[in-house]
Amino acid sequence: MVRAVQIRQHGGPEELQLVDVPVGEPGPGEVRIRHRAIGLNFIDVYHRTGLYPLSMPAGIGMEAAGVIEAVGEGVTHLQPGDRAAYASNPPGSYAEARVMPAMCVCRLPDAIDFETGAAMMLKGLTAQYLLKKTLPVEGLQPGDHVLFHAAAGGVGLIACQWARALGLELIATAGSQAKCELALANGAAHAINYREEDFAARVQEITGGRGVKVVYDSVGKDTWEPSLRCLRPFGLMASFGNASGPVPPFAPAQLGALGSLYVTRQTLFTHIRTREATQAMADQLFEVVASGQVKIHIAQRYPLAEVQQAHRDLEARKTTGSTILTLD
Structure with a gap:
């Protein structure tokens, strides 16, 4: 027993x-x-x-x-x-x-x-499949901006460090100044306290109005709409969690209006479905x-x-x- x-x-x-x-x-x-x-x-x-x-x-x-x-x-x-x-x-x-x-x-x-x-x-295998396998159609190259929500959490801190090792400019969001500082200390290029700032507006400012190639989002309902506004044309919205609740239904035409965006809902267990993978x-x-x-x-x-x-x-x-x- x-x-x-x-x-x-x-x-x-x-x-x-x-x-x-x-x-x-x-x-x-x-x-x-x-x-x-x-x-x-x-x-x-x-x-x-x-x-x-x-x-x-x-x-x-x-x-x-x-x-x-x-x-x-x-x-x-x-x-x-x-x-x-x-x-x-x-x-x-x-x-x-x-x-x-x-x-x-x-x-x-x-x-x-x-x-x-x-x-x-x-958490680490999740960060791996996001940064290495869940990629925008145009790929990711050193210097590219990506947005990562809940960046001071377990997955987020691993992703901040791994993104830095890959040469990516990771923009972190978190719910307090202390959490933003933690993300920055672990490799985030920028950090946004979403309780005090409009993160979509700040992302556009950081990227010179170009937007990011991909948003990695485990928050769900609360971050969905503004995250779509952070993406550049052909950008990827990669959802992998629902901490604030499930994402509500949306019209596919919205993706076209915002720049022919892509959306995916990922789960770790699809990626580890075989012993070899x-x-x-x-x-x-x-x-x-x-x-x-x-x-x-x-x-x-x-x-x-x-x-x-x-x-x-x-x-x-x-x-x-x-x-x-x-x-x-």
Whole structure:
């Protein structure tokens, strides 16, 4: 038996309950992993609230790092004793140990500790597919401007650093001056406090009226309309989250009127749908982290038993960088 967080119904943080659950042996294509640290992500809130519905009772959490205890038939890339980390379906990482599909579990390099591994997989792989694979039709070259919302969060701080390494001029938005300063310290070329400035007008000012080639947006409803006004002709609106709520329906003709724009809604789990794709993306992430080009900022740590408070703080925008749940 291990301690794990479950929900019995969708709702608020109070639905997150710490319970004892059995953990068996891995079946074909599975591993059993003993967690050392667990990552917290906004998708966990979507699962808890029912924006992304789950069958009940449900585990929560998509990201963790630990040690492989056992492997099932057909698993060849991992063996007992390996240090490992993952971002993976199905939810259930808020646990001391679990049995899960091996496909998206990657061996963790010795140069990266467990807490960093737990804090970087979902967020780092997201930054990877955005900056390297979710590209405007005209591509991205050094010196190009991109707009990144929620840039002081876990994904955002990784993206700021990675964009700088790629030579991009990343324009960050955040909800306070302190968060803007954090984004700038991590490689953003410009930062806009959207609570005090019209970010669309400021983006046009920064770019000399040309606009940006791409907007990376995990906020959703609140930033959608002004973000479209930030794009240059043939620009790409890349939505990958709904922190403020889902984007409402819009008329495709609006995209034409604003400059023949492109829109995409991305999810990490499309990108990591195969073992080969997952490993290739993880290898790039491990390389930029191990090299020091990207540092993973763990700004909050909560014991697993305090998971309700962790969710409250995340939803209240009280967190910056990455957050982990500890198992001490």
